[in-house]
Amino acid sequence: MHLKNMLKSEPVRLDKRIARTSFAEVGNGRVGIRAVLGAATANGVKHFFVKQRQTPGPPIDSLKISFANLKRLNF
16 A cells, blocks of 8 residues: 655645645655554555655655654554
8 A cells, every 4th residue: 555645734635636745754744644554454455655756855854754653653
């Protein structure tokens, strides 16, 4: 399952016309990652991948933040 997140300040959109500057690290945005991971795991998902189309900072730094956030959730 691919994981990504949006800034809390961005409006909810149900289409693909999302500004590149709207993305946040996994665990730092609008999407309740703990609930998503719990539901996915309960339904048999075994692999999660962070998908970052655009990052708020340097890509490697953003991936480190996403990883740290996921690690704190013990998944």
